[in-house]
Amino acid sequence: MFSLEGLTNSLQQWLNAHLNPTWVLVVESLIVILLAIALFAVLGLVLVLMERKVAAHMQIRLGPNRVGPQGIFQTSADTLKLIMKEGLTPDGSDKFLFNLAPFIVMIVAMLLLAPIPFARNFQIWDINIGVLFVSAVSSISVIGVLMAGWSSNNKYSLLGAMRSGAQIVSYELSAGLSIISIVVLTGSLRLSEIVASQQDGWWLFKGHIPAIIAFVIFIIAVTAETNRAPFDMAEAESELTAGFHTEYSGMKFALFFLAEYINIFIVCSVGATLFLGGWMPLHIGNWEGFNHIMDYIPSSIWFFGKVFFLIFLIMWFRWTFPRLRIDQLLNLEWKYLLPISMLNLLLITLMAIMGWHF
Amino acid sequence: MNASAIIFYSIAAFILGTGLLAVTTRKIFRSAIWLLFSLIGIAALYFWMNVTFIAAVQIVVYVGGIVVLIIFSIFLTQRSGKKMPAPALKRNAFAILAALFGFAFSWNLIQGALPSDVSRGLPSDVFPKGTSDGSLKGSSDGSLKGSSTGSQVSDDPFGKTSETVPFMKTSETMTSETFADVSDIGEQMLSVTDHGYVLPFEVVSILLLAAMIGCIVIAMKTPVEKKPEGSPLTIKEPVTETQKEVVS
Amino acid sequence: MFIKEYISDVYKAVKSLLTGMKTTGGYFIRPGEIITQQYPENRDQLNLPERFRGEVVMLHDENNEHACTGCTACELACPNATIKIITKFDVSPEGKKKKALDTFVYHLELCTMCNLCVEACPTGAITMAQNFEHSVFDRSKLTKKLNQPGSKIREGVE
Incomplete structure (x- = not known):
């Protein structure tokens, strides 16, 4: 049966047999870098196409359908176009920071990839504070956005960056609280242990209604954190042209664009790992036959299936809901999501102490 | 000089270089960004020392909180994009003096701490266990005179955390997987035993609560008698802004 | 009653959001309703709406x-x-x-x-x-x- 675990193990053995430990580490790092970049490129192409197709079907349209069969090469053509374009740097901008900002955003997205378990025993860095690492490092990306907005020397950019900053800083709280509620249930921050604790059922089902509330709050908060509609105040096309990346063009714009989709992928994979059991197959109670069939599907397929389900959910939000005003946005966070998630955390703690979950 | 040392020295050079740039640049926003890089470098140093929890907290508190706050206040000041005038000579002289003094002070500390532990290459279990949990104060006093307390608290669940003490990274601690779990830190934080931190923890929480209530009181508008002049939407804004600053 | 109002606010918000999602989700799972016309290809069997004005x-x-x-x-x-x-x-x-x-x-x-x-x-x-x-x-x-x-x-x- 196909498994990524066997692949990595045999590679490790082969390298250990031929090289000394330092070089094994270096070669493995290089392989990981290559794989991460390849994953980014593929994800960028696939997710942008998926977004356009989903958007089209929700608006009773067809979407891209000219380049290649069903338009599947549309995003590749767009990428080619963006590579060809000139990367303009405006005259009045702070040139160093202007050119640095897209790379900051991109590097943060790459760092976030490290602790995510893609399949059974297939993880770049099984760090013991996995969840905390993700929420800590993701807070750096707001700096990239602020930097881009400020250095463009453009009112729209600055306004977009300020909005984005306020939004990310506020929604981090409720996202963090809903993550903590699962950490309370699991008793560990290590992502692999969180997955392992869902062997007999996903937390979404095991945690009763509080877990479902936490899941909903998590999804809302990460939608806001990735600056996507209905929380796309930062780029609000109709009022700020393009928000913090108004002045960017060519490949530098493409980096922002790509980072947005990578961030969606990462928050969805964190959500899938915490609430939907990561790569764990779906198991139902004592149905031995059913569970065996589910085990036969490779764990990587389970993981990517769940992640893409969540991504679809977030795209569904985007193409359904109208954009929030800035005061509505802050009201939603501070008057609704935060109190509810605090109360919910108390409930979950009580549940974990009394052992009421399955 | 192995790979680990190379990584350490490059991180250290990164921290010092960006720190130097932060104080010498004439553009205030760039100064904030260099400070940010310096703080990220310190987090990287914590990662190198394998104290991942401290590293993550460093990023959450400093990068996600403090620097964002600094950047916001820069955005709200006037003429933040202009070059600042060069500081006066007198100020420069004092700054250099202060820097030299700080350098000498830390040199003194390192001189005191280094030879007793690292050069002798003590195994990690000889290190003081009860006093080494606070990563900030462990390096100087803990390693010099703390070894007498080492035996009496050896059953403490937090005893495995000797790697939180800076400058004590030996080859054993680098490879072994005996690092403190986050739950150990949490238990230590709320334990009421001799080496627990429940009192400082609660005092700090009360301080933060007081700060938050103070912010709300300052930002809250008392319902004025005269009918509202501005739009009703603007009244709610300041409260949320300050709350956000405090909590983050 | 403040708490009651709060809860009913949340309930109404969730309900209206779900109504919207039901509409768009319905369109998504019924691709037969797509109104896009593949123009140059379908020139022979154009299917123009009754009130189209040329x-x-x-x-x-x-x-x-x-x-x-x-x-x-x-x-x-x-x-x-x-x-x-x-x-x-x-x-x-x-x-x-x-x-x-x-x-x-x-x-x-x-x-x-x-x-x-x-x-x-x-x-x-x-x-x-x-x-x-x-x-x-x-x-x-x-x-x-x-x-x-x-x-x-x-x-x-x-």
């Missing part, structure tokens, strides 16, 4: 007769002077002069397909056609004469 035409019957009396109601109704009606005087066998249509000039390049002229016409002489492939190489070709050469007004239309 250009103004004048109706002629098999005897090459139209129903336009030259009353210029359409010209007056047009918001951007698309229509210009040139009239002449027909002399009836009894020697009575009668106003009649000479040329119905229609500037397609100015037309916004607003349908006001068709609504204004008292005799139903003009209507909106569904032809939309109007591109030509010369702008002058867009100025059209709607009454066919040699056509005359139908008997009995006043």
Whole structure:
């Protein structure tokens, strides 16, 4: 049966047999870098196409359908176009920071990839504070956005960056609280242990209604954190042209664009790992036959299936809901999501102490 | 000089270089960004020392909180994009003096701490266990005179955390997987035993609560008698802004 | 009661959001309802909606007769002077002069397909056609004469 675990193990053995430990580490790092970049490129192409197709079907349209069969090469053509374009740097901008900002955003997205378990025993860095690492490092990306907005020397950019900053800083709280509620249930921050604790059922089902509330709050908060509609105040096309990346063009714009989709992928994979059991197959109670069939599907397929389900959910939000005003946005966070998630955390703690979950 | 040392020295050079740039640049926003890089470098140093929890907290508190706050206040000041005038000579002289003094002070500390532990290459279990949990104060006093307390608290669940003490990274601690779990830190934080931190923890929480209530009181508008002049939407804004600053 | 209001707010919000998601999700799972037309490919079996408006035409019957009396109601109704009606005087066998249509000039390049002229016409002489492939190489070709050469007004239309 196909498994990524066997692949990595045999590679490790082969390298250990031929090289000394330092070089094994270096070669493995290089392989990981290559794989991460390849994953980014593929994800960028696939997710942008998926977004356009989903958007089209929700608006009773067809979407891209000219380049290649069903338009599947549309995003590749767009990428080619963006590579060809000139990367303009405006005259009045702070040139160093202007050119640095897209790379900051991109590097943060790459760092976030490290602790995510893609399949059974297939993880770049099984760090013991996995969840905390993700929420800590993701807070750096707001700096990239602020930097881009400020250095463009453009009112729209600055306004977009300020909005984005306020939004990310506020929604981090409720996202963090809903993550903590699962950490309370699991008793560990290590992502692999969180997955392992869902062997007999996903937390979404095991945690009763509080877990479902936490899941909903998590999804809302990460939608806001990735600056996507209905929380796309930062780029609000109709009022700020393009928000913090108004002045960017060519490949530098493409980096922002790509980072947005990578961030969606990462928050969805964190959500899938915490609430939907990561790569764990779906198991139902004592149905031995059913569970065996589910085990036969490779764990990587389970993981990517769940992640893409969540991504679809977030795209569904985007193409359904109208954009929030800035005061509505802050009201939603501070008057609704935060109190509810605090109360919910108390409930979950009580549940974990009394052992009421399955 | 192995790979680990190379990584350490490059991180250290990164921290010092960006720190130097932060104080010498004439553009205030760039100064904030260099400070940010310096703080990220310190987090990287914590990662190198394998104290991942401290590293993550460093990023959450400093990068996600403090620097964002600094950047916001820069955005709200006037003429933040202009070059600042060069500081006066007198100020420069004092700054250099202060820097030299700080350098000498830390040199003194390192001189005191280094030879007793690292050069002798003590195994990690000889290190003081009860006093080494606070990563900030462990390096100087803990390693010099703390070894007498080492035996009496050896059953403490937090005893495995000797790697939180800076400058004590030996080859054993680098490879072994005996690092403190986050739950150990949490238990230590709320334990009421001799080496627990429940009192400082609660005092700090009360301080933060007081700060938050103070912010709300300052930002809250008392319902004025005269009918509202501005739009009703603007009244709610300041409260949320300050709350956000405090909590983050 | 504050708490009750709060909870009902949350409940109503969630419910209305779910209603919206049900609509778009319904469209997503029913691709048969897609209204996009694959234009150059489906040119032979174009499926235009009933109320699609392409250009103004004048109706002629098999005897090459139209129903336009030259009353210029359409010209007056047009918001951007698309229509210009040139009239002449027909002399009836009894020697009575009668106003009649000479040329119905229609500037397609100015037309916004607003349908006001068709609504204004008292005799139903003009209507909106569904032809939309109007591109030509010369702008002058867009100025059209709607009454066919040699056509005359139908008997009995006043």
